[in-house]
Amino acid sequence: MINDKNSQKIVDIIRNYARKHSLWILAYGTGCGAIELPPTMTSRYDAERLGVRGAATPRQADLLLITGYLTTKSLKRVIRVYEQMQDPKYVIGFGSCTINGGMYWDSYNTIKALDRYLPVDVYINGCMPRPEAVLSGFAKLQELIQDGKANGAKEYKENLKWYRDNQKKVITNWKMPEYNW
Amino acid sequence: MMMEEIKTTIIDRIKLHFSDAVEKEFSYNRLDFSVKKETVPSILFYLKEEMGFKHLSHISCVDWLEEGEFEMIFILWSPEEKIKVFIHTRVDRSNPVMDNIDMIWRQANTYEREMKEMYGIQFTGLEAPEEFLLEDWNGPPPMRRDFDTEAYAAKTYWERPGREDALDVRETVEKRTGEVLPEFAKKYKR
Ligand code: SF4
Numbered sequence: 001m002i003n004d005k006n007s008q009k010i011v012d013i014i015r016n017y018a019r020k021h022s023l024w025i026l027a028y029g030t031g032c033g034a035i036e037l038p039p040t041m042t043s044r045y046d047a048e049r050l051g052v053r054g055a056a057t058p059r060q061a062d063l064l065l066i067t068g069y070l071t072t073k074s075l076k077r078v079i080r081v082y083e084q085m086q087d088p089k090y091v092i093g094f095g096s097c098t099i100n101g102g103m104y105w106d107s108y109n110t111i112k113a114l115d116r117y118l119p120v121d122v123y124i125n126g127c128m129p130r131p132e133a134v135l136s137g138f139a140k141l142q143e144l145i146q147d148g149k150a151n152g153a154k155e156y157k158e159n160l161k162w163y164r165d166n167q168k169k170v171i172t173n174w175k176m177p178e179y180n181w
Numbered sequence: 182m183m184m185e186e187i188k189t190t191i192i193d194r195i196k197l198h199f200s201d202a203v204e205k206e207f208s209y210n211r212l213d214f215s216v217k218k219e220t221v222p223s224i225l226f227y228l229k230e231e232m233g234f235k236h237l238s239h240i241s242c243v244d245w246l247e248e249g250e251f252e253m254i255f256i257l258w259s260p261e262e263k264i265k266v267f268i269h270t271r272v273d274r275s276n277p278v279m280d281n282i283d284m285i286w287r288q289a290n291t292y293e294r295e296m297k298e299m300y301g302i303q304f305t306g307l308e309a310p311e312e313f314l315l316e317d318w319n320g321p322p323p324m325r326r327d328f329d330t331e332a333y334a335a336k337t338y339w340e341r342p343g344r345e346d347a348l349d350v351r352e353t354v355e356k357r358t359g360e361v362l363p364e365f366a367k368k369y370k371r
Binding site for chain 2: 072073076099100101103105106107108109110111112113116166170171172173
C-alpha cells in the first residue's frame, strides 16, 4: 500500500486508465435494446476499439447493460447478476424505458425507473438509442471512470438498505442469496 | 376442387355431425363455426382425425365484459386443403371452466397455461406447473378487461416525476408539433 498521497494519485490514474480501456459487457439482453449491440460490436461501429467487448459470465464482466424495459421477473435475475459481478462494475441504462418507463409506463409488469433498484452510472436516452448514441454512452462512461466518478458500485454498497427496500417492494417473493460483501 | 366447393363440403359435414354448429363464411380460405362449449373437444377431434385439420395454429380468448362471457377461439389449419377453420365458443365469465384438449394436440397445453394465467380460465384436468409467464403474481388475471392496468402500475411502481404531460405518444406529438392526427389514429387513442 502506498501511503504517500501523490503516489496514490498516480496509481489511481494508471488504474483508471486501465479500467476504462477494458470494459467487458455481460452478454445479457433485456427489452428491445440488445438488438442494437450487434451493429455496435461489428465492423461498422466497432466498439472493440474502445476496449468494449462481450463477456460470458458475470464474474468476468465489468459492465452491465440494461437494454430496455425490465419486468419484475427479469429484475430479479438482473439484481442477482449484478451482485455476482466483481468490482469494478458499472451499469448503463439504455433507452427511455429504463429512465421513466418509456412506452411501457402503464404496464402491469415493468418497472419505470431503473435507478431505484440498481445504481446507474450512465443513461443513454432514445427509443432505441442508435449505435452512435451507444458509443457516446460508452465514451461518457470512460470519461467518468477516468475522473474517478463512476462510483455506482460503492453507492450501492453504502445504500444497500434503500435499494433492498425498493427491490423487495416489487419482488414480493424474495428468495435470494444475500452476498456478504 | 375449388375453394367454394371445399367449404361447402366442410359445412355440410360439420352440420351433419354437430347440430349446434353455426357457420359464418369469410373471404377466400377462412371458415368460422360457433358451437356450444361441450361440443368443442369432439368437433376438434373430428376435424383433426376425419377432415385433415392436422395443425392447431392458435388458441385465443376474448373478454366480452359487457356480456359476461369469455369467447374462446381455436384456429385450425389443413395443410392439404390450404384452408383454416375457426371454432368459437362462449364460456361464462363468472365460472370460466373449459375442457382441456391437450390430449388432441399436445401443444394446446402451452396455450392453456397462458390463458389460465392471463384470463383465469380453468381447464379441467390440465396438468401443468402453476406459473407460466408471470412470477409471484397475486393480482387478478392481467388480461381481463376489468383489471385496471394503469392504476395497478401507478400503485406498484414508482414513477419519475416530469412526464405527466407526455404519457401518450400520439397526443404528445400532436400537442408539441401541431401535427394533425389522421382519423384512424384517433380511433385507437386511450
Ligand atoms: S426504450 Fe423503446 S426500444 Fe428501448 S426497451 Fe423501451 S420501448 Fe423498447
